[in-house]
Amino acid sequence: MQRLSIVSYPRIGAQRELKRWVEDYFNRKTTKDDLLSRSAELKKLQWAFQAEKGIDFIPSNDFSLYDGFLDTAFLLNVIPDSYRTLNLNELDTYFAMARGYQDERRDVKALAMRKWFNTNYHYMVPVIDDNTEFKLNSSKPFDEYSEALELGIRTKPVIIGPFTFLKLSKVTASNKTYFDCGADILKVYKQILGKFNAMQVEWIQIDEPALVTDLDKQDIEFFISLYQELLSSKEALKVLLQTYFGDIRDVYEKVISLRIDALGLDFIEGEKNLELIKKYGFPKDVILFAGVVNGKNIWRNSYEKTIGILNSLAASIDKERIVLNTSCSLLHVPYTVKNEINMDEKFKKHFAFAEEKLDELVELGELFNDASYEQNKKYIQNVSLIKEKAEDTAYIDLQIRQRIANLKESDFSRSNRFEERTGLQKERLKLPVLPTTTIGSFPQTAEIKEIRKQYKNKSLSFEQYNDKIKEKIAQIIRLQEEIGLDVLVHGEFERNDMVEYFGENLSGFLFTEKAWVQSYGTRCVKPPIIWGDIKRTKPITVEYIAYAQSLTSKPVKGMLTGPVTILNWSFPREDISLREMAFQIALAIKEEVTDLENRGIRIIQIDEAALREKLPLRRQDWNSHYLDWAIKAFRLVHSGVKHYTQIHTHMCYSEFEDIIKEIDDMDADVISFEAARSDLSIIDVLKRNNFRTEVGPGVYDIHSPRVPSKEEIRQAIIKMVGKLDKNKLWINPDCGLKTRGMEETVQSLKNMVAAVEELRNNPV
């Protein structure tokens, strides 16, 4: 029988149980013991489920109360003194690193958060400083192995590898780069392997996704020296080196010469992996974990295609040395299609979430071993299902496709140059220097969620629901005026999530009820599914924003999500190009922009929070595979506005330096960036690159409940003013305020406005 594996399993719980338990712990509604014992039950349930399905290599230590990368930092004792000296218990120290910590005496910020490669998952960035002492600091991976063993399940513990850990951490230690940490970190990894060996663990999976990125000679040498050393002392424990999110073209030849027992390769996103095996061969004594079931998208696997790949692999590798695997962790897909009780079967049958992907692995294992698989009923049914979707013309909109085909260069440009527009906009808006604003959303309080829930379950009519949302808008406009902000927002109360909401209101999308995916910590999203061609059938936000503007003489920013972000945070189709989908969405959002402008909205923000996210991991693909159409899609949305309408955009959680010129080329008038958690390092990037667009680098972090003081914000602004033209600076938080409580939000914004007022009156 073909052996089956998965890289990692989702952990938030099919009903997001873990989210609620952890949040209850944050809110002191539950104890540490309760949290840990409930989590232990969830883990057991999931291991048992995978075992029942017939998975041979079941992962452990893929569970996390907040983030797996943070767990690794904790495991390796990479805990900065600022958290250690809080003298909290282990769990609270861990959560302090994730969320910051504040009490009457102490005030520590959270670690920075970054996008996990090209996904909408975010990891906490460990800091390696002068005081870091690498040592084994936690028993979590060993405990989890033992917990599963109690059920009679011998799992495959998963840990992030030393190369990826160091490459993704921030090294602030003086005169050190990540290369200098190799020897110290290796000692701990050797200990980990030794301990697993002593526990008679058969397999360990070491994740090294950083191998799929561009690596230079030094990186490669460093990686090889790490692994030669680590594997030199290896005993009976078998090592699976797992890669995902791409191919390992820079190191393949060297990797296959290492003393590994198995290599995990991604055959979904790793476009060159098959070619590499053909060209350089595959060692006879190594097992291939072939990532053939997509861990990122939710469409049913095409068995025809997959068996094709497996057969090509079997030409170079003995079948029994091929283990069928997912392409990456299943963290990036929801739990099960079964929970979509209201979705029509005609759609549902085309989807495979995590649970269904386990079934696909089982079926593929059977077919790969069946010499006459083409006559196998499972194969025939699958081929016909895939064909049915491919041939379904009901969701093709020829008019939209024609509009895209007819686009001209001039459709991507505003008629006035940036320099011509900016003065006219300033004259019209009459804003003070260092204008204050927010990014759009205000707290999604229990009350708001309750209103939406009642509307969903029909205890409120649309009119009643609409009145309540408008009441909230009126309250938030009054509140912003009281606080003294200069540019107001309507608060986004009508939105469950910025992308899901637009998905629900555009034709061509399907949305789900329970298809949650973890985005960071306890926060989850429900990505809509792009099923057919996309268009706007009715105005979406216009009434709410026009209503907000009618209540105040201050400008209200119209608030939209941009085409690249809607696309990147959805599950895309696989039958048309990303470019085509982005342009379809762009045309829809463009109509919304036009309507807002016609209703007198003077500033329109088009969020592109996820623009950097899907930038290809290989630099050579940046333009041809992505930027060439992504920047154009954004420009298409706003190219038709009058010169006096000010266009804003917003981006969060990413490194922007390498695409800063392309961001300027989006031709927005103003952009707000996430900046506070990364110590405003964006400012230097903007300065170095002579950034033209006006900017609002976030002056405080909104992902943590801590309230920034007026002085802290004043210092952040002073830092900004010292390096950038103050006439081009905006003052705002890092991102939307939807995750925050009302009280902390009001206090933080008051501090922000007070800091600006002080600087306006007493410039430094």
Ligand SMILES: CN1c2c(nc(N)[nH]c2=O)NC[C@@H]1CNc1ccc(C(=O)N[C@@H](CCC(=O)N[C@@H](CCC(=O)N[C@@H](CCC(=O)O)C(=O)O)C(=O)O)C(=O)O)cc1
């Ligand atoms: C800016 N970010 C976003 C990303 N991706 C997106 N798609 N959207 C984003 O805004 N990626 C990067 C960041 C990530 N940031 C966040 C921030 C906050 C959240 C978050 O708070 N998520 C909520 C879910 C929000 C939501 O849809 N709420 C619904 C209610 C849903 C619900 O709880 N339903 C219940 C049933 C109803 C009930 O009984 O109460 C259920 O299904 O159990 C709403 O407001 O109506 C979260 O809970 O995690 C995410 C990403």
Ligand SMILES: N[C@@H](CCS)C(=O)O
């Ligand atoms: N306008 C959105 C952007 C989030 S990235 C918000 O404020 O929530």
Ligand SMILES: [Zn+2]
């Ligand atoms: Zn944001």
